[in-house]
Structures are given as C-alpha cells and as structure tokens.
Amino acid sequence: MSAAGKGDLTEPRHQPQSIEPSEAEVIERAKQGDAEAFQMLYEKHKRRVYSLCLRMTANTAEAEDLAQEAFLQLYRKIGTFRGESAFSTWLHRLSVNVVLMHLRKKSLPVVSLEETTQGADEDSARKDFGAEDVALAGSIDRLQLQKAVDNLPPGYRTIFVLHDVEGYEHNEIAKIAGCSVGNSKSQLHKARMKLRDLLKMNRAEKAGNSRAG
C-alpha cells in the first residue's frame, strides 16, 4: 500500500511544477532561429556527440572540431527534421557520418576489407593457450578501457565504438560504413580480442611496475 495520500506527513507541501519545455517545442523554436533553443539542444546532446567523436578519433582536438561540425550541420538542416525518427537518433546518425567522412578524408580505413574471420596470423584463433593466457578477472576500469580503445587500429575502433559503445546493430553498421554484415561481425570480434590483449598487457605492466617499485 502506498504511503502517499491525504494527510501523509512525509509528502512535501510544495511541489514545484516542472516547466521544462518539451524537446519538440525546443526544436520548433530552433527552426525559427531561437538562440536559446539551439543552446538547449546542444547542452542536451553534447556529451553523446562529443564522446562518439572522441572514441572514434582518439584525439581531443579532432573530436571537438568534429562535434562542432556535427552540431553546425544539425542546425543548418534542422528545418528538414520532420520527426519521423527520434531527434537523438537523427543527430547521432549525422554525427557518425561526419566522423566517417573525416576518417575517409584522412585515408584511414573505416572498416577493414577483410571478409572472413581468418585474418593474419596474429589475429587467427589461437590453437593452444599458454600459461600466460590468464583471465582479465574482476571489472574493467573505464579509463583503462578508454585507453585500450584509443590504441585499437582505426578500422577495429570504428566497429567496436559503433556496436558495443553506441549500440548500432550490424546491419546498420554495414549501411553506414559500406561493408557487409559478415565483415562487421568479423571486425567486431577481432576488435574485442585485440582489446583483451591490450588490457591484459596493461595489467601485466602495472603488476610488473608495482613489484619493481
């Protein structure tokens, strides 16, 4: 039985009403050039957009420039937003395209052209596990993972960020990145395996340092 009700002394007497404008209202105002509306949209979505750019480029300055470009493109095109999809989805897709265009201009591989899971020797499935192949154990520190993602090859990083961090499905990644679903799955698996290696190396280094110190 709920504790709330008439005469309930635990209920606060004054309940401030929420007067936050809806996102739809803010978007309409932004379409009319309202500066405050622009800023509200920016404040609401800046972390997601910037973090996406940072994860995919591993470079703070580039990420800021790309986030800026993504929002500018958003504001230039906001008049065309009809609400068929969620605004955040629209903005996110736009941001991903901005980053991928940037990576292509830099001639960095967006996704490796490898189609199968059988890649180079270093990436192929291990046939045996040596004594050094121990589990990561426990939780993974966010900063350590961040650092490991930054050290991934660009193609692996793109797929990992889009799928595991941002939640895109493989069929969506295939359309965005211009690859096959099979390639997307293959690259994701390799990215995760590479991250595992990087995280274990990092832990081994730290353990070595603490023993030496």
Add this chain to the structure above:
Amino acid sequence: MNCVELQESLAEVEKGSTVEQSAHLRTCQACSALVKDLNLIIAAAGRLQASDEPSPRVWNSIEIALRQEGLIRPQRTARPLLPSFSARWGAARWLVPGAAIVLLAVGIFLRQQSQPRELAQTELGTVPVTNQSDLNDDDLMQEVTANAPAMKTQYQENLQRVNESIRDAQGMVDESPNDEDARRSLMDAYQQKSMLFEMAMDRSLP
C-alpha cells in the same frame, strides 16, 4: 567443437551461446575464461557512451558560426524556453535577478577597492579584466553549500566552465579589440555567469 571452432563461432553468435558452444565451455577452462573476458569488455563498453564533455570552446565556436551564417535570429517576445522562476514566484520574480545583479555589483565594488583594474572600452560597453571573472565565486559557493548542498558539485563544474569561457573570450577580445563577435562572446559569457548566480539565488530563497 574444439577451441579454434569455438573462437571462430564467437563472431557469428551475437547473444547467448549455442548448444555446441555451451558444451565446449563446460569442459574448457581457457575458452571459458576467454568468453568471460569478452563479456566483461562488452559490459564495460556501455560506460564509454556519453562519458566525456567538450570544452566551452566548442559551443563558443558554434555560436559564432551560427551568428555569422545568420542562423540565429533576435529572440522573439514569446515565452522563454529555459525553466523560469516566474511561474513560481509571480510578480516577486523580479526581486531575484535584481538581487543577483546587486550581489554582482557589490562584489565588483568590493574588488575594485582592493585590486587595480584595467578596462577595455568597447562599443558594447565596459568589459572588466580577466581576473574579475573570479569575483564572487566564493560567495556563490558559500550560498550553494548553505542552501543547496546537493548541487554543490554541479555548480562548481558550471562555474569552472563559465570562468573558462570568460577567460577564452577575454583572450579573444585582447587579441582583437575591434572584433564584434569576440566582444559579443565575452558579454554572452558574463551573461551565462549572471544566470548561474540567478539560479543560485533562486534556490536560496525559501
């Protein structure tokens, strides 16, 4: 299914595991540890989403570009979008920004008594020097600590960001005193700080 086949199958199976995979994992400690590690990585990946904040420079640059492109128009007289205390306080709402302005003015006056000051005269009015961006920060934080302690960290972060914006904008004005956009950015940064004080005053009222 052997270890190689298990690893190759991991790329294809997105969620859960197949009967063959489960059977192999029950008997193979190494593969079981591998799968556990991969699951840890997947779980940790979600924490990277929206985990970082861009510097104030990004918004400043966006705003300047929007103005230059004419995408920002003068604000209409329609009701403001930001949550306003006017809905709660009625006619008395004008006491709050007035109090914030008085607080700022008193603080500026007190600082003027203790520090030398250089003013940059511009078409948009007098623009105080950089160190005046630190004015009243202690007063503000004391106010917040006393009346809204749960918001202290957020106010500290907002204050730091807005002070950085003021310093950045001041730098731009110092470099190009005749740049109207730079002066506008500086005034906007001060207005943002004034709004922060306003919000703090609003919370401190009973």
